[in-house]
Amino acid sequence: MTSNSVYLQVAIPVPMRQSFTYLVPEALAELSFTKGDRVLVPFGNRKLIGVVLAVTTDSQVATTKLKAILERLADESKLSPEQIDFLSVCARYYHHPIGDVVSQALPVLLRQIKPVDLTPEQCWKINAELSNEDLNKIIKKLAKSAAKQQALYQYISDHGELTWPEIRMAGFLKSQITALIKKQLIIAGTVKSEAFVFTDDCINCADKLSLSVEQAVVVSSVNQQLDGFSCHLIDGITGSGKTEVYLQIIEEVLKRSQQVLILVPEIGLTPQTLQRFEKRFRVPVVLHHSGLNDSERLQTWHRTKKGEAAIVIATRSGVFAPLVNPGIIVVDEEHDGSLKQQEGFRYHARDLAILRARQLDIPIVLGSATPALETLQNALSGRYQYHQLTKRPGNSNIAKIELIDMAQQQVEFGLSGSLKKAIEVTLARGEQVLIFLNRRGFAPAISCQECHWIAECQRCNKPYTLHQKQGLLVCHHCGSQKRIPAQCGKCGSIRIKPLGQGTEQLEQRIGDLFPEYSAIRIDRDSTSRKGELAKLLQQVTDKEHQILVGTQMLAKGHHFPDVTLVAVLDVDGALFSYDFRAPEHMAQLLVQVSGRAGRASKPGKVMVQTHYPEHPLLQDLVQNGYQHFARYALIEREQARIPPFGFQALFRAEAAYPSLPESFLRQISNQNFTDCLISGPVAAAQEKKAGKYRYHLLLQANDRKHLHAAVQQLLKNIEQSELQNKVRWTVDIDPQELSW
Ligand SMILES: [Zn+2]
Numbered sequence: 217m218t219s220n221s222v223y224l225q226v227a228i229p230v231p232m233r234q235s236f237t238y239l240v241p242e243a244l245a246e247l248s249f250t251k252g253d254r255v256l257v258p259f260g261n262r263k264l265i266g267v268v269l270a271v272t273t274d275s276q277v278a279t280t281k282l283k284a285i286l287e288r289l290a291d292e293s294k295l296s297p298e299q300i301d302f303l304s305v306c307a308r309y310y311h312h313p314i315g316d317v318v319s320q321a322l323p324v325l326l327r328q329i330k331p332v333d334l335t336p337e338q339c340w341k342i343n344a345e346l347s348n349e350d351l352n353k354i355i356k357k358l359a360k361s362a363a364k365q366q367a368l369y370q371y372i373s374d375h376g377e378l379t380w381p382e383i384r385m386a387g388f389l390k391s392q393i394t395a396l397i398k399k400q401l402i403i404a405g406t407v408k409s410e411a412f413v414f415t416d417d418c419i420n421c422a423d424k425l426s427l428s429v430e431q432a433v434v435v436s437s438v439n440q441q442l443d444g445f446s447c448h449l450i451d452g453i454t455g456s457g458k459t460e461v462y463l464q465i466i467e468e469v470l471k472r473s474q475q476v477l478i479l480v481p482e483i484g485l486t487p488q489t490l491q492r493f494e495k496r497f498r499v500p501v502v503l504h505h506s507g508l509n510d511s512e513r514l515q516t517w518h519r520t521k522k523g524e525a526a527i528v529i530a531t532r533s534g535v536f537a538p539l540v541n542p543g544i545i546v547v548d549e550e551h552d553g554s555l556k557q558q559e560g561f562r563y564h565a566r567d568l569a570i571l572r573a574r575q576l577d578i579p580i581v582l583g584s585a586t587p588a589l590e591t592l593q594n595a596l597s598g599r600y601q602y603h604q605l606t607k608r609p610g611n612s613n614i615a616k617i618e619l620i621d622m623a624q625q626q627v628e629f630g631l632s633g634s635l636k637k638a639i640e641v642t643l644a645r646g647e648q649v650l651i652f653l654n655r656r657g658f659a660p661a662i663s664c665q666e667c668h669w670i671a672e673c674q675r676c677n678k679p680y681t682l683h684q685k686q687g688l689l690v691c692h693h694c695g696s697q698k699r700i701p702a703q704c705g706k707c708g709s710i711r712i713k714p715l716g717q718g719t720e721q722l723e724q725r726i727g728d729l730f731p732e733y734s735a736i737r738i739d740r741d742s743t744s745r746k747g748e749l750a751k752l753l754q755q756v757t758d759k760e761h762q763i764l765v766g767t768q769m770l771a772k773g774h775h776f777p778d779v780t781l782v783a784v785l786d787v788d789g790a791l792f793s794y795d796f797r798a799p800e801h802m803a804q805l806l807v808q809v810s811g812r813a814g815r816a817s818k819p820g821k822v823m824v825q826t827h828y829p830e831h832p833l834l835q836d837l838v839q840n841g842y843q844h845f846a847r848y849a850l851i852e853r854e855q856a857r858i859p860p861f862g863f864q865a866l867f868r869a870e871a872a873y874p875s876l877p878e879s880f881l882r883q884i885s886n887q888n889f890t891d892c893l894i895s896g897p898v899a900a901a902q903e904k905k906a907g908k909y910r911y912h913l914l915l916q917a918n919d920r921k922h923l924h925a926a927v928q929q930l931l932k933n934i935e936q937s938e939l940q941n942k943v944r945w946t947v948d949i950d951p952q953e954l955s956w
């Protein structure tokens with residue numbers, strides 16, 4: 217028996233682009249259902265967790281064909297109506313199955329049927345019962361014998377109470393907690409479960425900086441508009457004090473007892489920024505990022521949802537955080553590519569954050585030293601409020617970029633003579649050097665000296681990268697690995713040599729060239745273990761190493777006050793890429809890397825090696841800076857009607873035979889649209905990857921309405937296509953990478 221008056225529209229994590237109608241069984245008829253409820257439903261012969269999108273009193277489908285839900289799950293894990301509205305808009309905008317979108321907004325443990333453990337999280341605080349006399353004695357002893365333990369004690373004391381993820385993020389170990397408990401300096405407890413309410417001691421004014429005129433104007437402008445939606449771009453050169461501006465805006469929001477959501481590209485890379493937040497505000501801060509395990513993520517989710525968390529610092533999926541009393545959203549480094557999800561539900565966290573702020577009717581602040589051209593255009597056209605920070609406090613100079621013409625140079629291990637000399641001089645002054653090469657591994661290929669055979673991954677038709685330390689060839693496209701062959705695969709010769717240079721080799725060569733200094737490498741390979749990155753960064757700050765070799769990981773957020781020379785070994789690839797965004801990304805990278813150098817009082821220098829020193833893009837960037845470069849690039853984009861002056865969608869398809877994705881895409885696009893241009897199908901830049909052949913179709917229109925209409929039509933065509941199940945296909949709205 218079922219209760220006939222109510223129908224539930226339920227989102228279920230299945231690939232179908234629709235919601236499903238369910239009945240409420242008689243046994244649950246007493247319950248009143250609302251959108252956001254989590255329910256257990258039968259689907260085929262499975263049971264799945266779904267989320268109620270709407271409660272209706274009539275159904276499009278005959279009642280006799282409908283099934284009833286099995287159960288409604290715990291109330292404290294439901295989504296709010298605001299979240300459901302937001303997720304529905306997301307699904308529509310990205311033409312992505314609603315079930316999958318909703319499931320992304322739930323922590324992994326809430327997507328499972330198994331009941332979840334919601335006992336409050338453990339935390340540690342200082343033992344207040346210890347007498348001052350005893351305390352002083354122990355601390356004095358600690359300072360001599362266990363400096364790390366003393367630092368942890370101080371850290372906990374500064375914060376009131378801390379959970380394990382918070383302690384771990386600050387670079388401490390479990391054994392240090394245990395040691396402090398043994399000495400009775402700290403005690404274990406559970407996190408207080410109360411909604412955040414502002415009190416005067418929430419703010420630590422001691423390290424508050426006085427603002428420059430420029431900064432003060434931005435702070436007061438945003439703070440006067442906290443009552444409704446407004447979108448702000450803070451375009452501030454590196455070192456112009458964006459973080460202090462964020463802090464003083466956030467202070468005002470906290471004073472209203474409201475929550476703050478801060479989106480950042482990668483938390484592991486910005487510990488210094490994190491520390492400043494934690495030092496300034498004595499409020500509950502929760503972190504949401506990939507370094508947490510599933511139950512830690514669930515705790516973060518609940519503390520946000522119950523309003524305990526005053527500040528949520530999160531990577532891109534934090535845009536779906538269950539805020540209950542939000543006051544502002546901040547997106548730091550809004551230009552950063554990692555804000556866009558590149559698989560499955562391909563959303564851009566910055567764009568969704570703006571959408572959400574509008575829906576929540578709260579302000580949003582985007583910040584960058586190198587704004588994305590899309591964002592800059594919106595600011596220049598007046599859609600966003602445009603704030604510029606053009607000065608560095610204390611008038612420290614921005615590092616100058618110098619181009620090195622490689623044609624004029626003696627080159628040794630990829631280093632030009634001029635660069636080598638500059639490195640020597642810098643090291644001799646007792647300062648640090650950062651060398652930047654965007655290629656991991658020892659060498660990008662190995663080749664036979666006799667017949668020029670190159671070891672290639674058969675699944676991708678691309679050279680294997682040599683990782684000498686591991687003794688492996690690794691395909692950077694599909695991840696497949698094999699042992700380094702002793703002989704040529706074609707002629708059998710044993711004269712096999714590495715071709716070209718990656719960071720692993722560079723680190724070794726640098727060690728040979730400058731034996732009296734210590735060099736370390738920071739890239740994905742050297743920091744794959746948890747906590748390793750924080751450790752290496754700390755060693756650099758402590759000046760244990762003088763030379764840093766790394767990939768673009770090093771360009772993000774972290775600053776190194778004693779690095780006064782930054783070298784970029786190779787930028788030429790970006791000058792001739794067919795992806796129209798490549799020059800923009802190159803410019804952002806160069807400026808961001810420059811920003812790592814010469815902070816504080818020491819002037820910095822950036823040297824860029826290139827074979828094309830006269831290239832107009834490089835010249836413009838070096839002579840006139842990012843602002844000028846960006847405005848010029850916008851003019852070019854406008855003439856070509858490409859984003860942000862046109863709108864794009866990309867249909868990607870892949871299969872084991874090249875004919876399949878090609879005919880599939882041809883079939884679904886076999887019609888003319890008056891206001892939307894379709895190009896392709898063409899083979900992807902990397903035509904074969906992991907054994908699959910890849911093709912795409914690019915849709916381009918002058919306005920979003922026509923783009924979405926065409927996407928809609930193509931999706932309809934796909935439903936009719938007999939090839940739809942023979943290929944793997946995706947649609948990407950506002951694609952960031954056309955050369956996939
Ligand atoms: Zn050979």
Ligand SMILES: [Zn+2]
Binds near residue numbers: 675
């Ligand atoms: Zn491969």
